Amino acid sequence: MNDTIAAIATAQGIGAISIIRVSGSKAVDIVSKIFTNKNFKTSSSHTIHYGYIIYKDEKIDEVLVSKMLAPKTFTREDIVEINTHGGITTTNKVLEILLSEGCRLAEPGEFSKRAFLNGRIDLTEAEGIIDLINAKTEKAHKMAISQIGGKASKLIKNLRNDLSHILANIEVNLNYPEYEDIEEMTVSKINDSMDSLEEKINKIICESKNGELLKNGIKTVILGRPNVGKSSLLNNLIGEEKAIVTEIQGTTRDSVEATLIIDNIILNLIDTAGIRKTDDIVESKGVEKSLKLAKEADLILLVLDYSEPLTKEDEKILNEIKNKKYITIINKCDLNKKINDENLENKIYVSAYKNINMESISLKIKELFNLEKLETEDMSYLGSARSQAILNKIKVAIKEVKNGLSNGATLDMIEIDLKNIWNLLGEIIGETYEEELIDELFSRFCVGK
Ligand SMILES: Nc1nc2c(ncn2[C@@H]2O[C@H](COP(=O)(O)OP(=O)(O)OP(=O)(O)O)[C@@H](O)[C@H]2O)c(=O)[nH]1
Numbered sequence: 250m251n252d253t254i255a256a257i258a259t260a261q262g263i264g265a266i267s268i269i270r271v272s273g274s275k276a277v278d279i280v281s282k283i284f285t286n287k288n289f290k291t292s293s294s295h296t297i298h299y300g301y302i303i304y305k306d307e308k309i310d311e312v313l314v315s316k317m318l319a320p321k322t323f324t325r326e327d328i329v330e331i332n333t334h335g336g337i338t339t340t341n342k343v344l345e346i347l348l349s350e351g352c353r354l355a356e357p358g359e360f361s362k363r364a365f366l367n368g369r370i371d372l373t374e375a376e377g378i379i380d381l382i383n384a385k386t387e388k389a390h391k392m393a394i395s396q397i398g399g400k401a402s403k404l405i406k407n408l409r410n411d412l413s414h415i416l417a418n419i420e421v422n423l424n425y426p427e428y429e430d431i432e433e434m435t436v437s438k439i440n441d442s443m444d445s446l447e448e449k450i451n452k453i454i455c456e457s458k459n460g461e462l463l464k465n466g467i468k469t470v471i472l473g474r475p476n477v478g479k480s481s482l483l484n485n486l487i488g489e490e491k492a493i494v495t496e497i498q499g500t501t502r503d504s505v506e507a508t509l510i511i512d513n514i515i516l517n518l519i520d521t522a523g524i525r526k527t528d529d530i531v532e533s534k535g536v537e538k539s540l541k542l543a544k545e546a547d548l549i550l551l552v553l554d555y556s557e558p559l560t561k562e563d564e565k566i567l568n569e570i571k572n573k574k575y576i577t578i579i580n581k582c583d584l585n586k587k588i589n590d591e592n593l594e595n596k597i598y599v600s601a602y603k604n605i606n607m608e609s610i611s612l613k614i615k616e617l618f619n620l621e622k623l624e625t626e627d628m629s630y631l632g633s634a635r636s637q638a639i640l641n642k643i644k645v646a647i648k649e650v651k652n653g654l655s656n657g658a659t660l661d662m663i664e665i666d667l668k669n670i671w672n673l674l675g676e677i678i679g680e681t682y683e684e685e686l687i688d689e690l691f692s693r694f695c696v697g698k
Pocket residue numbers: 473474475476477478479480481482493494495496497498499500501502521522523524580581582583584599600601602603
């Protein structure tokens with residue numbers, strides 16, 4: 250942590266400028282040695298300077314250098330950023346010179362790691378930065394920003410503070426029973442607070458799950474019996490003839506995948522083999538695979554045929570997916586109606602072939618996942634699998650406290666379980682962190698971040 254680190258912060262390649270970032274107590278000294286601007290060393294913080302990088306009497310590049318002194322910087326250390334002309338050779342040369350003058354090459358994520366270790370950001374914010382780098386859509390970008398802004402971590406901090414209050418009261422109740430003006434923590438009071446904590450944790454878990462779908466895409470499986478128009482639907486949605494379409498039943502034998510972004514929602518679409526009983530070995534393997542994919546899906550687009558009555562196969566598939574999130578897409582609405590659809594839920598009528606009402610599919614998906622709400626509402630999103638695993642542990646721990654309370658556990662036993670929850674909440678924001686975990690997390694960043 251004491252050495253001064255350097256790395257190229259911009260993407261490697263041709264561009265108008267590249268930025269080399271230097272952080273640490275020797276940042277200004279080291280850069281001063283190779284920078285022609287004589288005011289740079291003594292100038293005040295948060296200023297930009299023009300000049301040349303010169304090394305062994307050779308002019309390397311004309312640059313702008315920003316100087317930002319601790320503590321008001323990203324790492325809370327002195328930071329110098331050199332803006333060179335873009336291009337791999339010059340930028341690498343400047344970096345090499347910095348390394349030969351006493352900087353160490355930063356590891357991936359080391360700038361952010363220092364920001365965390367110096368208390369500038371917490372773990373959820375650090376994870377937000379990873380998400381921001383990887384954001385594929387505008388919404389994913391917004392979510393990452395909200396995580397960096399610390400909205401979720403504020404919420405966790407508040408929950409932890411509430412719990413501290415209860416723990417402190419229990420402590421006084423147990424050790425100083427003579428202090429009668431301190432609120433007594435009764436079973437019903439602790440129970441109430443656990444109910445409220447559980448509700449808030451559930452809300453974060455639910456919103457984070459939806460957020461995860463926005464970020465990584467909704468695994469959407471197109472399912473139905475042969476010939477109802479599943480492949481036609483896929484092709485229409487993605488605007489290309491990716492899957493083969495024919496009037497022959499059993500055309501699609503293996504799954505076909507495509508990614509589609511509609512209205513900022515990423516759909517990872519999978520067209521499957523039509524489901525029916527068949528003696529054809531290849532086709533029956535395909536059917537098996539369709540059912541397996543359906544089980545793993547976040548969303549199923551069940552395709553039915555408008556121009557035919559419901560068949561036994563349709564009923565079977567409906568039964569198979571009744572506990573999943575699904576939309577009933579009644580295709581071929583350009584033909585005469587024969588389908589008996591009175592009892593079907595969540596249905597929309599489309600024609601993949603004649604391109605009728607296809608836009609209703611994305612509207613329905615948004616409705617089903619509450620995605621419209623996510624855009625406008627203040628959401629408490631914790632994106633990482635790490636946070637989600639801890640949130641689930643918290644749910645279990647809350648149950649334990651509640652069980653303890655109803656089974657007459659003593660206050661000091663309850664206190665142990667409450668402390669466990671308090672620690673878990675701390676783990677989410679990195680108040681109680683393990684070194685290995687931190688190393689693993691920050692190594693997922695790119696160099697220079
Ligand atoms: N009239 C009409 N025909 C359609 C529509 N959608 C698909 N078809 C026709 O229905 C037939 C079957 O379409 P596919 O998309 O191959 O059906 P599938 O469900 O993928 O069939 P399998 O791969 O065999 O399971 C083709 O002849 C399509 O042109 C539609 O909206 N209206």
